[in-house]
Amino acid sequence: MNEDNTILSIKNVVKHFDISGGFLDQVRFKNGRFGLEKITVKAVNDVSLFIKKGETLSVVGESGCGKSTLARVVLGLYPPNSGEVYYGGQRIDNLSHQQMLPFRKKMQMIFQDPYASLNPRKTVQQTLEEPLRFHHPEMSNNEINDKIDQVMGQVGVDQAWIKRYPHEFSGGQRQRISIARGLILDPEFIVADEPVSALDVSIQAQILNLMMKAGRERDLTYLFITHDLSVVRHISTRVAVMYLGTLCELAKSEDLFAFPRHPYTKALLSAIPVVGEKRAKQIKLKGEVPTPVKLPTGCVFHARCVYADERCVNEIPALLTQDNGTCVACHAVEENRVIS
Amino acid sequence: MSHLLDIRDLEVNFALRTGNITAIDGVSFSLDRGERLGLVGESGAGKSVTGFSIINLISKPGYISKGNIRFEGKEISSYSDEQMRKIRGNRISMIFQDPMMTLNPVFTIGFQMIETLQAHRKISKADAQDIALEKLKKVHIPSPEQRLSQYPHELSGGMRQRIIIAISLLTDPAIIIADEPTTALDVTIQAEIMDLLQELCESDNMALILITHDLGVVSQVTEKIAVMYAGKIIEYGSTDQVVKYPVHPYTEGLIKSIPGTVIKPGCDLVQIPGMMPTLTNIPPGCAFNPRCYLKEAMCTIKTPELKDVGNGVLAACHMK
Ligand SMILES: Nc1ncnc2c1ncn2[C@@H]1O[C@H](COP(=O)(O)OP(=O)(O)OP(=O)(O)O)[C@@H](O)[C@H]1O
Ligand SMILES: Nc1ncnc2c1ncn2[C@@H]1O[C@H](COP(=O)(O)OP(=O)(O)OP(=O)(O)O)[C@@H](O)[C@H]1O
Ligand code: SF4
Ligand SMILES: [Mg+2]
Numbered sequence: 001m002n003e004d005n006t007i008l009s010i011k012n013v014v015k016h017f018d019i020s021g022g023f024l025d026q027v028r029f030k031n032g033r034f035g036l037e038k039i040t041v042k043a044v045n046d047v048s049l050f051i052k053k054g055e056t057l058s059v060v061g062e063s064g065c066g067k068s069t070l071a072r073v074v075l076g077l078y079p080p081n082s083g084e085v086y087y088g089g090q091r092i093d094n095l096s097h098q099q100m101l102p103f104r105k106k107m108q109m110i111f112q113d114p115y116a117s118l119n120p121r122k123t124v125q126q127t128l129e130e131p132l133r134f135h136h137p138e139m140s141n142n143e144i145n146d147k148i149d150q151v152m153g154q155v156g157v158d159q160a161w162i163k164r165y166p167h168e169f170s171g172g173q174r175q176r177i178s179i180a181r182g183l184i185l186d187p188e189f190i191v192a193d194e195p196v197s198a199l200d201v202s203i204q205a206q207i208l209n210l211m212m213k214a215g216r217e218r219d220l221t222y223l224f225i226t227h228d229l230s231v232v233r234h235i236s237t238r239v240a241v242m243y244l245g246t247l248c249e250l251a252k253s254e255d256l257f258a259f260p261r262h263p264y265t266k267a268l269l270s271a272i273p274v275v276g277e278k279r280a281k282q283i284k285l286k287g288e289v290p291t292p293v294k295l296p297t298g299c300v301f302h303a304r305c306v307y308a309d310e311r312c313v314n315e316i317p318a319l320l321t322q323d324n325g326t327c328v329a330c331h332a333v334e335e336n337r338v339i340s
Numbered sequence: 341m342s343h344l345l346d347i348r349d350l351e352v353n354f355a356l357r358t359g360n361i362t363a364i365d366g367v368s369f370s371l372d373r374g375e376r377l378g379l380v381g382e383s384g385a386g387k388s389v390t391g392f393s394i395i396n397l398i399s400k401p402g403y404i405s406k407g408n409i410r411f412e413g414k415e416i417s418s419y420s421d422e423q424m425r426k427i428r429g430n431r432i433s434m435i436f437q438d439p440m441m442t443l444n445p446v447f448t449i450g451f452q453m454i455e456t457l458q459a460h461r462k463i464s465k466a467d468a469q470d471i472a473l474e475k476l477k478k479v480h481i482p483s484p485e486q487r488l489s490q491y492p493h494e495l496s497g498g499m500r501q502r503i504i505i506a507i508s509l510l511t512d513p514a515i516i517i518a519d520e521p522t523t524a525l526d527v528t529i530q531a532e533i534m535d536l537l538q539e540l541c542e543s544d545n546m547a548l549i550l551i552t553h554d555l556g557v558v559s560q561v562t563e564k565i566a567v568m569y570a571g572k573i574i575e576y577g578s579t580d581q582v583v584k585y586p587v588h589p590y591t592e593g594l595i596k597s598i599p600g601t602v603i604k605p606g607c608d609l610v611q612i613p614g615m616m617p618t619l620t621n622i623p624p625g626c627a628f629n630p631r632c633y634l635k636e637a638m639c640t641i642k643t644p645e646l647k648d649v650g651n652g653v654l655a656a657c658h659m660k
């Protein structure tokens with residue numbers, strides 16, 4: 001599924017966390033004998049996708065489904081347990097810190113919480129200067145100041161803020177500063193993990209406009225993580241829907257919102273409250289989200305799915321490409337059992 | 341007929357070391373039996389303080405400095421703690437964003453429900469347990485009998501919020517005040533909880549004050565809406581009317597800045613420039629004037645009053 005203008009691709013990525021703790025925590029008494037038991041969170045399971053240059057690919061799904069983990073694997077912040085990550089055709093998940101440096105410059109991250117992601121003891125100037133000095137030791141003070149001025153202007157950060165500390169700013173202002181920091185190295189690819197979730201809508205609109213503008217002007221590629229489906233619909237080229245660490249649907253944004261295919265996507269979209277509309281009939285899900293410690297067999301969604309049958313309980317559905325290019329991992333869709 | 345709840349000219353101050361700040365500045369609204377009202381606005385607008393002040397839950401340095409709160413015909417704003425306890429958690433229940441603010445982690449669900457009932461009524465343990473079960477069924481909790489002996493941490497977030505709703509129903513309150521009850525939950529669970537609240541209001545003729553910043557949720561659940569900005573209600577009316585035809589420039593901006601309301605995907609969203617002022621430097625005149633596209637000289641001098649702008653809507657704007 002690679003294409004020529006692919007900027008980033010991941011293949012069969014698996015990321016599990018061992019949370020069993022120290023040796024003593026692992027000791028279990030079972031069937032009359034003591035043994036060691038490992039507890040692992042299966043956060044991301046066999047996910048493959050690619051991102052094309054200039055597009056915005058959004059990853060959506062409910063809390064704990066593995067969105068942030070996936071983002072961190074992509075950026076090389078977590079090594080995957082298995083699978084591969086490629087940037088511009090080059091494999092990057094197995095690089096040394098030194099080998100990774102040029103990629104760190106091209107790939108930047110913007111976090112949800114502008115309070116936590118800015119160092120409280122650094123002024124705006126210091127925050128913006130630091131990555132430049134690190135990656136561009138050849139730059140003169142004047143060049144650095146010019147660069148900072150330019151980026152600050154682009155993101156609407158007031159020049160007068162430069163000597164101030166993060167606590168002196170509002171959430172929206174801080175998020176502008178983090179975006180400025182994300183842009184200062186002229187990256188090609190930005191991973192934004194819930195960048196507007198902590199902001200009020202009136203401020204959210206300012207930040208989304210800003211990110212879209214920066215995207216156009218700099219030909220940026222975004223991997224955008226969020227659980228807000230109206231934001232997703234607004235900014236995305238394509239959308240990946242995750243459930244319990246697995247990709248269940250990957251589609252062009254307009255196709256996904258017009259014709260969701262996977263039973264989980266259908267339920268998710270039907271639950272979005274729309275401004276100015278009374279509740280449309282919501283597709284109710286049975287049961288509760290299982291834990292990623294003990295993944296269900298077969299399709300991870302089967303316990304909550306109205307279409308689930310024997311096959312769903314036993315066999316993991318493959319992500320299959322439909323006639324319009326949408327990819328769906330669902331036996332019922334494959335068998336044409338899903339009513340649209 | 342008089343209103344179930346009638347709030348007139350409510351003012352809440354915080355006595356800070358640096359001086360007095362007015363968090364709620366002349367808020368008035370009323371609520372009838374079975375009516376569902378949404379209280380919306382951005383962070384810091386005064387939604388929670390308004391909700392808390394109704395049942396006198398404002399803690400120092402905050403205090404009600406002015407105004408009247410009439411509930412079932414009685415003036416309750418000057419009630420002592422003792423008197424207020426008969427109303428709070430009894431006739432008026434509150435649901436918070438974080439279920440753990442209500443649930444005690446060391447007691448079972450059953451124990452907490454029975455205790456809540458016995459605090460307000462002379463009732464045997466067995467009778468209290470029957471009522472607890474009945475309410476758990478009402479909020480559609482699967483296997484309710486088992487839940488009684490479970491601890492809060494054994495339940496999912498959505499389940500806990502249902503338990504909280506069941507607890508708030510125990511005393512058959514006339515009003516439920518729900519402060520961001522689903523903000524911490526996923527959309528699929530949020531939708532279920534909102535359906536549930538609406539269903540309960542309808543079946544028991546219970547009134548609801550739903551505090552949220554999510555206009556989508558408000559559109560779906562409430563009949564009336566009050567939009568707050570910098571401690572004041574700036575627009576009030578039927579939810580349908582206000583959300584479709586907002587009058588105040590702030591309400592208009594708020595609705596248009598939500599992706600999907602008026603702007604096509606990929607195009608620039610309508611944005612309100614600037615941000616809400618902090619309470620210590622609210623500009624003179626209309627508090628919204630620095631961000632407003634309709635502003636005239638008058639707006640920087642005189643504070644606009646809420647006035648009838650037709651279609652049953654009240655708005656506080658000189659230009660309307
Ligand atoms: N460092 C870690 N150690 C152990 N478990 C982790 C770690 N990071 C994430 N997890 C677990 O992996 C799963 C996926 O978490 P992740 O943060 O990727 O979810 P998410 O989709 O970003 O959720 P949210 O919407 O709440 O941010 C969760 O069960 C989480 O508890
Ligand atoms: N204990 C306190 N001391 C000082 N000021 C306070 C206190 N509690 C609230 N305030 C102020 O009162 C104002 C209104 O706060 P309130 O909590 O009602 O806002 P809100 O609309 O509920 O916002 P959010 O959406 O963030 O919950 C805010 O400016 C806040 O800073
Ligand atoms: S594969 Fe089966 S269980 Fe999974 S979503 Fe499709 S129908 Fe439902
Ligand atoms: Mg996350």
Ligand SMILES: [Mg+2]
Pocket residue numbers: 387388389519
């Ligand atoms: Mg609040």
